[in-house]
Amino acid sequence: MASVRVAVRVRPLSQREKDRSAKTIIQIDGHTTTLFKKKDICLSGEPSGKLGKSFRFDFSYDSMDITNPNCVTQDKVFEDLGIEVLQAAFEGYNASVFAYGQTGSGKSYTMMGSPSNYGLTPRISGGLFDHIDGESQKGKTSFQMEIRERFPLESHRGGRTDCSVLMRRPLWQLDSSDGYSLSRHKVQSFTQVNQLLLEGNSRRATAFTAMNHVSSRSHAIFTIHFKKAMFDAELPSETVSKVHLIDLAGSERADASTTAGMRLKEGANINRSLVTLGIIISSLADLSVCSGMRKPSFIPYRDSVLTWLLKDSLGGNSKTIMIATISPADVNYSETLSTLRFANRAKNIVNKPTVNEDCNVKIIRELRAEIGCLKALLSVGSLVS
Ligand SMILES: Nc1ncnc2c1ncn2[C@@H]1O[C@H](COP(=O)(O)OP(=O)(O)OP(=O)(O)O)[C@@H](O)[C@H]1O
Numbered sequence: 001m002a003s004v005r006v007a008v009r010v011r012p013l014s015q016r017e018k019d020r021s022a023k024t025i026i027q028i029d030g031h032t033t034t035l036f037k038k039k040d041i042c043l044s045g046e047p048s049g050k051l052g053k054s055f056r057f058d059f060s061y062d063s064m065d066i067t068n069p070n071c072v073t074q075d076k077v078f079e080d081l082g083i084e085v086l087q088a089a090f091e092g093y094n095a096s097v098f099a100y101g102q103t104g105s106g107k108s109y110t111m112m113g114s115p116s117n118y119g120l121t122p123r124i125s126g127g128l129f130d131h132i133d134g135e136s137q138k139g140k141t142s143f144q145m146e147i148r149e150r151f152p153l154e155s156h157r158g159g160r161t162d163c164s165v166l167m168r169r170p171l172w173q174l175d176s177s178d179g180y181s182l183s184r185h186k187v188q189s190f191t192q193v194n195q196l197l198l199e200g201n202s203r204r205a206t207a208f209t210a211m212n213h214v215s216s217r218s219h220a221i222f223t224i225h226f227k228k229a230m231f232d233a234e235l236p237s238e239t240v241s242k243v244h245l246i247d248l249a250g251s252e253r254a255d256a257s258t259t260a261g262m263r264l265k266e267g268a269n270i271n272r273s274l275v276t277l278g279i280i281i282s283s284l285a286d287l288s289v290c291s292g293m294r295k296p297s298f299i300p301y302r303d304s305v306l307t308w309l310l311k312d313s314l315g316g317n318s319k320t321i322m323i324a325t326i327s328p329a330d331v332n333y334s335e336t337l338s339t340l341r342f343a344n345r346a347k348n349i350v351n352k353p354t355v356n357e358d359c360n361v362k363i364i365r366e367l368r369a370e371i372g373c374l375k376a377l378l379s380v381g382s383l384v385s
Contacts, residue, residue: 001350001351001352002319002350002351002352002353003347003348003349003350003351004314004320004321004322004346004347004349004350004351005058005059005081005084005320005321005322006057006058006059006321006322006323006324006343006344006346006347007057007058007059007060007061007077007080007081007321007322007323007324008033008055008057008059008060008061008323008324008325008326008340008343009061009063009072009077009106009110009323009324009325009326010026010028010033010061010062010063010064010325010326010327010328011063011064011105011106011109011325011326011327011328012063012064012065012066012328013064013327013328013329014104014327014329017327017329017331017332020329020331022329022330022331023038023041023329023330024041024064024328024329024330025037025038025040025041025047025328025329025330025333025336026064026326026328026336027047027052028060028061028062029060030060031056031057031058031059031060032054032055032056032057032060033054033055033057033060033326033340034047034052034053034054034055035052035053035054035055035333035336035337035340036051036052037051037052037330037333038330038333040052041330053337053340055340055343055344057324057343057344057347058347059080059081061076061077063106064328074110074113074117074118074119074120074123077110077119077120077323078120078123078124081097081120081321081323082120082123082124082127083127084319084321085097085120085124085243085319085321086124086127086128086131088241088243088319088353089128089224089226089241089243090131090228091239091241091355092228092239092240092241092355092356092357093241093318093319093353093354093355093356094241094242094243094244094312094313094317094318094319094353094356095241095242095243095244095318095319095320095321096243096244096245096246096310096312096313096318096319096320096321097111097120097124097244097245097246097320097321097322097323098244098245098246098247098248098310098313098320098321098322098323099111099246099247099248099322099323099324099325100248100251100274100277100322100323100324100325100339100342100343101248101250101251101324101325101326101339102250102251102325102326102327102332102335102336102339103249103250103251104250104327105250105325105326105327105332105335105339106325106326107247107248107250107323107325108247109325110323110325111245111246111247111323112197112201112247120245121197121222121245121247122190122193122194122197124224124243124245125190125193125194125197125224126190126193128145128224128226129145129189129190129193132145140230140231141228141229141230142228142229142230143226143227143228143229144186144225144226144227144229145186145187145188145224145225145226145227146184146185146186146187146224146225147184147185147187147193147196147222147223147224147225148183148184148185148222148223148225149183149196149200149220149221149222149223150220150221150223150309183196183200197222200220200222201220218249219246219247219248219249219273219306220246220247221244221245221246221309222244222245222246222247223242223243223244223245224242224243224245225240225241225242226240226241226242226243227239227240228240228241235361235364235365236361237357237358237361238357238358238361239355239356239357240356240357241356242312242318242356244309244310244312244313244318246310246313248274248277248306249274251274251335251338251339251342272304273304273305273306273307274306276300276303276304276306276307277304277306277307277310278342279300279303280299280300280301280307280314280315281314281342281345281346281349282345283299283300284299284314284315284348284349284350285345285346285347285348285349286348287315299315313351314349314351315349315350315351316351316352317351317352317353317354317356318351318353319351319353320349320351322343322346324339324340324342324343324346325339326339326340
């Protein structure tokens with residue numbers, strides 16, 4: 001059993017927020033993130049009293065001032081979270097990282113970053129290849145890596161098709177006619193992965209340029225299938241891990257003054273899949289927290305493709321990390337509060353990660369260990385008598 005690990009990251013004020021004379025209403029202290037109302041911020045910019053709403057997370061990252069030596073960098077996020085994912089993959093566990101937050105709050109920055117300042121996805125891919133290079137030189141282990149990229153085009157025929165598509169065809173057969181962009185590649189070097197990431201990002205952006213959008217208007221799911229073959233207890237053995245790295249579309253408010261027509265409809269579809277995600281997170285959190293409570297009869301993963309893809313990551317066989325990204329500005333108070341509440345519920349989800357290995361090899365290894373113990377007991381017994 002393993003709880004979903006949750007991190008919150010707050011970015012610097014954007015130029016647009018500065019132009020609107022926005023005030024910083026977030027304070028980070030150790031693991032705790034506190035959100036204040038604008039009226040509780042003094043002229044000095046400091047919050048007055050203890051009036052804010054506080055949330056405690058596994059990690060609360062202050063990236064508000066890049067000139068501050070304590071500003072949480074991409075390196076630090078990778079050290080805390082990325083290394084954990086690499087460890088899980090090497091040991092044969094599934095792992096997932098997903099970034100959730102309002103549009104423009106820093107999801108892509110944290111997950112993808114830029115060529116001069118990589119985010120988690122390229123760093124984790126690079127880390128896997130570093131491991132492969134190190135282990136391959138010892139000559140006892142072989143590896144295979146395959147990348148699958150999926151971009152559920154939420155605008156396609158409306159979100160309602162999600163469910164029916166899943167009933168008709170398995171996920172790996174979905175294509176652009178189902179509102180999907182899906183690609184699958186065997187990779188042998190970090191350069192190849194990086195190329196795929198760049199191509200994938202431009203495809204994702206292009207899809208929406210055609211529709212007059214600038215921000216990422218779809219979820220991006222980058223999955224690494226990592227296979228490790230070795231000899232264990234003189235038997236050939238294999239572990240297979242799936243690492244999902246997910247940059248969700250923005251969870252913005254469908255505000256009629258800034259959003260209209262097709263964009264509003266698309267926003268509503270994105271929000272629908274995020275609402276389903278919210279329902280699932282709430283149901284799983286209730287399930288874990290209130291053991292005495294009547295259990296929900298089922299978790300509606302199939303209500304959206306997004307949640308169906310995340311089935312293992314949420315409440316299933318995976319070590320999962322959620323990164324909630326927020327803006328520090330007062331103008332985003334309600335979105336930030338809703339992101340913090342969402343993240344706070346996700347903390348309560350308990351997953352059941354197990355090593356994905358050939359069960360025959362596992363049984364033989366356990367039986368051999370038991371025989372070893374019995375032999376040791378017998379020899380102690382014969383010494384005593
Ligand atoms: N931690 C950070 N440090 C510095 N700049 C940041 C940080 N996080 C985000 N930014 C900047 O904020 C802007 C918005 O970030 P980003 O594009 O990652 O948002 P997003 O949540 O992915 O948005 P969308 O949902 O629209 O895709 C970018 O210019 C990015 O460089």
